[in-house]
Amino acid sequence: MRVTALIIGAGVALMNLPALADDAPIALTLKDHKFTPAEIHLKANVPAQILLSNEDPSAEEFDSSSLHVEKVVPGGQKGIVRLRPLAPGRYNFMGEYHSDTAQGVVIAE
Amino acid sequence: MLASLLIVFREVIEAGLIVGIVLAATKGVAGRGRWVSLGVVAGVLGAAIVAAFAGKIAGLFQGSGQEIFDASILLLAVVMLTWHNVWMAGHGRAMAREMKQVGAQVLAGERPMTALAIVVGIAVLREGSEVVLFLYGIASQGGTSTAALLGGGALGVAAGAGATALMYYGLLAIPAHRLFGVTAGLITLLAAGMAAQAILFLQQGGYFEVLTNTVWDTSWLLKQDSLVGRLLHTLIGYNDTPNGAQLVVYAVTVIGIVLLTRIERARHPRRSAAPKVA
Numbered sequence: 001m002r003v004t005a006l007i008i009g010a011g012v013a014l015m016n017l018p019a020l021a022d023d024a025p026i027a028l029t030l031k032d033h034k035f036t037p038a039e040i041h042l043k044a045n046v047p048a049q050i051l052l053s054n055e056d057p058s059a060e061e062f063d064s065s066s067l068h069v070e071k072v073v074p075g076g077q078k079g080i081v082r083l084r085p086l087a088p089g090r091y092n093f094m095g096e097y098h099s100d101t102a103q104g105v106v107i108a109e
Numbered sequence: 110m111l112a113s114l115l116i117v118f119r120e121v122i123e124a125g126l127i128v129g130i131v132l133a134a135t136k137g138v139a140g141r142g143r144w145v146s147l148g149v150v151a152g153v154l155g156a157a158i159v160a161a162f163a164g165k166i167a168g169l170f171q172g173s174g175q176e177i178f179d180a181s182i183l184l185l186a187v188v189m190l191t192w193h194n195v196w197m198a199g200h201g202r203a204m205a206r207e208m209k210q211v212g213a214q215v216l217a218g219e220r221p222m223t224a225l226a227i228v229v230g231i232a233v234l235r236e237g238s239e240v241v242l243f244l245y246g247i248a249s250q251g252g253t254s255t256a257a258l259l260g261g262g263a264l265g266v267a268a269g270a271g272a273t274a275l276m277y278y279g280l281l282a283i284p285a286h287r288l289f290g291v292t293a294g295l296i297t298l299l300a301a302g303m304a305a306q307a308i309l310f311l312q313q314g315g316y317f318e319v320l321t322n323t324v325w326d327t328s329w330l331l332k333q334d335s336l337v338g339r340l341l342h343t344l345i346g347y348n349d350t351p352n353g354a355q356l357v358v359y360a361v362t363v364i365g366i367v368l369l370t371r372i373e374r375a376r377h378p379r380r381s382a383a384p385k386v387a
Contacts, residue, residue: 047321061239065333065334065349066328068309068333068352069313072239074163074164074167075164077164077174079175080173080315082312082314084314084352085321087162096243097242097243097247098246100297108194
């Protein structure tokens with residue numbers, strides 16, 4: 001499976017490398033199935049990145065239909081969540097596998 | 110228990126709808142049950158493998174491995190769906206005629222069932238790997254008994270099978286001579302929705318970051334995370350706030366499939382003696 005993923009992705013990887021963020025990514029930590037900070041403030045209308053550190057042993061999916069993000073971050077790993085330029089407003093997100101406690105909101109202003 | 114049931118249900122129903130469409134689109138084809146079952150089994154195995162290697166996959170391509178993987182299998186599904194529709198454009202008319210003549214019995218098994226088996230496999234793999242990760246997370250925490258876990262999983266799978274049956278029998282209510290036209294249309298929109306989703310994954314992974322601005326917002330009308338919104342998202346790629354690149358890819362996919370099927374149909378002119386079939 002890894003080999004397959006490598007072959008499939010190789011062509012794509014050759015096309016261009018992931019664009020670098022304009023600013024440093026915003027740090028977000030998941031521990032005991034809770035996000036810290038649970039409220040993220042960022043500038044509206046510019047792209048942004050969140051660096052999610054999953055400090056739990058189990059995998060979690062950063063899920064937000066309003067942000068259009070579904071990103072699985074395995075236990076003990078980090079993942080980058082890229083956000084498109086957002087209109088001012090509140091955008092809820094959750095950890096889909098523990099949605100009773102893993103809740104947060106991005107506020108674009 | 111309820112939470113685990115809901116999440117399993119949500120994922121399985123999405124795969125179930127796609128299996129239902131494939132079954133309806135292949136009505137009357139010899140050995141289709143075997144092909145579709147093969148797709149489901151391969152998808153379940155693949156889901157377990159992908160979940161087991163989730164950490165490794167995520168770490169590839171500067172941390173964008175999951176996005177590249179999701180986008181790749183979605184685009185593979187788009188190619189397979191396109192192939193099916195183009196093939197049907199060339200042979201569908203003859204098949205519909207044959208179905209009328211032989212009373213919807215066995216049809217030539219030469220059509221690309223492999224393509225649709227791959228689509229089924231991909232649908233099951235995508236939704237299944239999330240279910241596996243989720244259930245594994247619950248199991249590793251303890252607290253929930255294995256019985257409750259398995260019970261929730263089994264109920265979820267039963268619900269998915271129910272979704273497949275609803276979709277399948279719903280489509281079979283369509284008169285036989287219209288059925289292939291309707292399933293071809295459904296498959297076109299399914300493919301376009303998958304292509305738009307693939308672009309979203311690539312953008313999430315940091316590739317093709319063009320036209321990322323939201324073009325319109327219909328969340329006041331139908332929220333994408335509502336039940337109907339989710340179903341429409343699976344079936345036709347409904348998105349309440351699409352970005353420019355997604356709209357372009359959606360349109361290009363629809364136009365591309367329509368053009369290819371027109372070209373293929375022109376290569377197989379209707380026989381003058383053939384009974385009129387729409």
